[in-house]
Amino acid sequence: MLAADLLVAQNIGFGIIALLMVVGALRVVTVNNVVHAALWLVVVLSGAAAQYLLLSAEFVAITQVLVYVGAVMVLFLFGTMLTRARIGAENDLNNKNWKIAIPVSLLMLGVMSWVIVDGFSDEKLIDNPGEMTQVPVQLISDDIFGPYLLPFWALSFVLLVAVIGAIVLARKD
Template identity: 65%
Template structure:
């Protein structure tokens, strides 16, 4: 028999694994000295994020994440890497000279956020077992009635981006 407490334990374990994977690969993204390795690490982070979305009962977003990010965006990145003829092997100087500045800034930010989050949300629980999976129908209802205007705006942004990318990248 599957108890609610078992589900929660399973979810927590799953979360721990996914989170560990994401953080490790995210660190690799920003520390790897090989551009292609960095890109592949990013794929792992995205995949982890998609898994988290499933855990958060947002299936449609998870699927979109896989399709758009892992499918399209990553291919774009790899193309970018290739077209700019970055060396496919190891590269010594992917970091700029002031890279040291980034560490204190990031740690400072992290400290503030962790403190603020801990202070603000404390031990507030998500009801992991209750509630149903967010249905795609509900999302489409939302997008196409109250959020129709932002949706149109977004369509224009995408159109502009397509045109802009073509204009920028044309050779003549």
């Protein structure tokens, strides 16, 4: 196997970012301060954007940063601060029988890892690393406005309904 086929730099980058993402995700679900959880979620979402760059999907990566890190996080912080009397650590963020969730999620992880390792054990992402190029945005737009136009319309209606619904739900009458 040639050294170029191994993509050493990409693999090291993947490992570091993956470790950051897993640690951040664990902190999101275990930390007992809602604002800190939101900030750890920023780490996970930015790491996901970096992984999308490794997968040569730059348009999706930039959209991820704009929508998630930009807009959704602001929404979360607003939601936290509008529903919280105090900002700070609290110790009643978990259910009273939260321990049941640990074996459930570990069981799911075991089954999914087994299936993935069984099905894709040493299948390479690309057979010829030299062919890995950035996805042109033109191809994505041809895809969205060509074969996937109907889902795009449906998505527009979903966004419209979400905006109207959020206004109706949150307005004082």
